[in-house]
Amino acid sequence: MNMGGLSGLDDLNEMYESIILDHYRNPRKSEKIENSDFEINVNNPFCGDELFIQLKINEGIVDDLSISGNGCAISQSSGSLLAESIQNLNKDQILILITNVRKMMKDEDISEEDRDSLGDIEALEGVKKFPVRIKCALLGWAGLEDLIKDKMTS
Amino acid sequence: MINFDNIRKDFPILDSKVNGQNLIYFDNAATSQKPKKVIDSISDYYTNYNSNVHRGVHTLSMKATDAYEEGRNKVAKLINAPTDCIIWTRNTTESLNLIATSWAINNISEDNNIIITNAEHHSNLVTWQQVSKKTGCELRFLDITDGFNINELKNIFDVNTSLISITHMSNVLGYVIPIEQITELISGTNTKIIVDGAQSVPHMPVDVSDLDIDFLTFSAHKMMGPTGIGVLYGKKELLLDMQPFLFGGDMIIEVSYDDAKWNQLPYKFEAGTPNIADAIATGVAADYLSNIGMENIWNHELELSKYALNKFSSYDKFTVLGDNFSHLRGGVISFIHDKIHPHDIGTFLDQKGIAIRTGHHCAMPLIRSYDTSAAARISFYIYNSIEEIDSFFEALNEVEEYFS
Numbered sequence: 001m002n003m004g005g006l007s008g009l010d011d012l013n014e015m016y017e018s019i020i021l022d023h024y025r026n027p028r029k030s031e032k033i034e035n036s037d038f039e040i041n042v043n044n045p046f047c048g049d050e051l052f053i054q055l056k057i058n059e060g061i062v063d064d065l066s067i068s069g070n071g072c073a074i075s076q077s078s079g080s081l082l083a084e085s086i087q088n089l090n091k092d093q094i095l096i097l098i099t100n101v102r103k104m105m106k107d108e109d110i111s112e113e114d115r116d117s118l119g120d121i122e123a124l125e126g127v128k129k130f131p132v133r134i135k136c137a138l139l140g141w142a143g144l145e146d147l148i149k150d151k152m153t154s
Numbered sequence: 155m156i157n158f159d160n161i162r163k164d165f166p167i168l169d170s171k172v173n174g175q176n177l178i179y180f181d182n183a184a185t186s187q188k189p190k191k192v193i194d195s196i197s198d199y200y201t202n203y204n205s206n207v208h209r210g211v212h213t214l215s216m217k218a219t220d221a222y223e224e225g226r227n228k229v230a231k232l233i234n235a236p237t238d239c240i241i242w243t244r245n246t247t248e249s250l251n252l253i254a255t256s257w258a259i260n261n262i263s264e265d266n267n268i269i270i271t272n273a274e275h276h277s278n279l280v281t282w283q284q285v286s287k288k289t290g291c292e293l294r295f296l297d298i299t300d301g302f303n304i305n306e307l308k309n310i311f312d313v314n315t316s317l318i319s320i321t322h323m324s325n326v327l328g329y330v331i332p333i334e335q336i337t338e339l340i341s342g343t344n345t346k347i348i349v350d351g352a353q354s355v356p357h358m359p360v361d362v363s364d365l366d367i368d369f370l371t372f373s374a375h376k377m378m379g380p381t382g383i384g385v386l387y388g389k390k391e392l393l394l395d396m397q398p399f400l401f402g403g404d405m406i407i408e409v410s411y412d413d414a415k416w417n418q419l420p421y422k423f424e425a426g427t428p429n430i431a432d433a434i435a436t437g438v439a440a441d442y443l444s445n446i447g448m449e450n451i452w453n454h455e456l457e458l459s460k461y462a463l464n465k466f467s468s469y470d471k472f473t474v475l476g477d478n479f480s481h482l483r484g485g486v487i488s489f490i491h492d493k494i495h496p497h498d499i500g501t502f503l504d505q506k507g508i509a510i511r512t513g514h515h516c517a518m519p520l521i522r523s524y525d526t527s528a529a530a531r532i533s534f535y536i537y538n539s540i541e542e543i544d545s546f547f548e549a550l551n552e553v554e555e556y557f558s
Binding site: 012049 | 173494495496497498501502505512513514518526527528556557
């Protein structure tokens with residue numbers, strides 16, 4: 001009997017891509033900012049991953065942000081990739097990005113164009129072979145969605 | 155002399171490959187693997203004598219009833235209890251809930267207190283939180299982070315202590331609690347003791363008469379039996395006095411349109427068609443353990459545990475939860491790394507075929523007291539070996555290299 005791919009370590013390397021490990025070791029935008037407009041704490045109590053997201057908004061677009069937290073390499077690098085990708089985006093653009101991240105992680109159809117728009121975030125795709133870890137990868141994105149749906153105006 | 159190679163051969167799953175690697179199963183505190191005899195006994199029942207129990211006069215029903223009750227006998231023998239004091243439940247959790255509903259609610263008032271430890275499984279914590287909310291009694295905590303100390307228990311124990319409900323072996327810290335010190339303390343008082351044997355009964359000799367405990371709870375699936383069935387042992391005078399837990403068929407002796415009389419022990423607590431196949435298989439598991447000998451199983455696991463704890467002490471960045479050497483610990487070792495998250499450790503080891511548990515281990519407040527929200531855990535059984543522990547540590551070295 002064999003469960004999982006024969007090439008377990010290849011799958012592992014695909015999940016922990018060099019981009020992922022780089023973001024895990026050197027998270028971007030993790031310095032907390034003062035006078036943020038909105039902030040949210042998100043966590044997964046079952047594994048203890050947590051992220052604290054702060055946004056500064058100027059004329060409907062993200063002017064500055066910070067994401068910091070504790071947890072596994074996947075949740076933390078995903079948060080860092082998120083931080084890198086939403087600066088200067090407005091609410092609708094961010095919501096589209098979140099939808100595309102979800103599509104990729106859940107292996108749903110995604111257009112070439114939408115995939116290109118993901119940039120480095122595509123490095124997270126290897127996680128989809130590890131279903132129990134998809135939640136880690138989506139933690140920050142789900143938190144961001146709650147935050148901007150509630151607070152940010154289109 | 156025990157032949158460990160032969161024991162391993164009894165477990166078909168231990169031969170399998172996971173992610174292309176030989177399986178090393180170190181998640182026994184979550185659930186154990188099952189010997190072929192146990193697996194076959196379930197199929198044998200459904201194939202050859204499937205029938206309801208305690209009802210028919212036909213041959214199959216009598217055969218099923220005999221096998222079902224034989225399962226109970228075997229479990230009773232394993233823990234040296236009278237057979238009619240063995241009640242089948244779904245699991246340890248349900249056994250604890252049964253005591254809470256049928257005994258605690260009716261015997262505890264707001265003037266009383268219940269003592270548990272800070273290291274209980276959620277099933278032995280949340281249940282008593284609820285009893286405390288319903289009765290108004292106080293819930294007191296004995297801190298066993300650094301080990302059990304009877305003097306600390308004496309400090310919080312008083313004449314109003316109705317109940318001490320305590321793990322026999324912690325599923326996080328691995329400590330074995332000296333139950334006999336507690337029964338000596340409460341001897342002659344009205345205090346009752348529940349021993350959560352989920353982690354002890356599968357691994358060490360447990361004799362309820364010797365220990366003189368009021369209740370013992372455990373699950374079949376952690377002792378090589380199937381999931382979905384557990385055991386409650388209770389002292390006869392307590393069980394006789396207690397109200398039923400669930401109502402329905404099998405738990406009655408006489409029913410009119412207005413009222414009903416309860417069946418004798420243990421059936422009073424077993425409403426509805428029981429989990430027949432799994433009760434039979436649990437008996438087979440109990441026999442399997444008895445044949446190896448609980449003392450032999452325990453000594454083997456102590457050896458594995460000491461070996462692994464010694465190895466851990468040479469790692470700077472891995473911390474084992476709990477005191478490593480000055481307390482008796484069974485084959486359960488939880489650990490954290492100062493940087494690498496347990497889930498990353500768990501995923502990496504899984505790719506090496508090594509199954510470990512990661513998370514809060516159903517003991518959230520305890521895990522949080524270590525300033526972390528998750529830990530990794532390895533836990534052993536009779537079929538694990540020193541060589542497997544060596545492979546585990548080799549993989550752990552790779553984990554450190556990979557993520558640093």
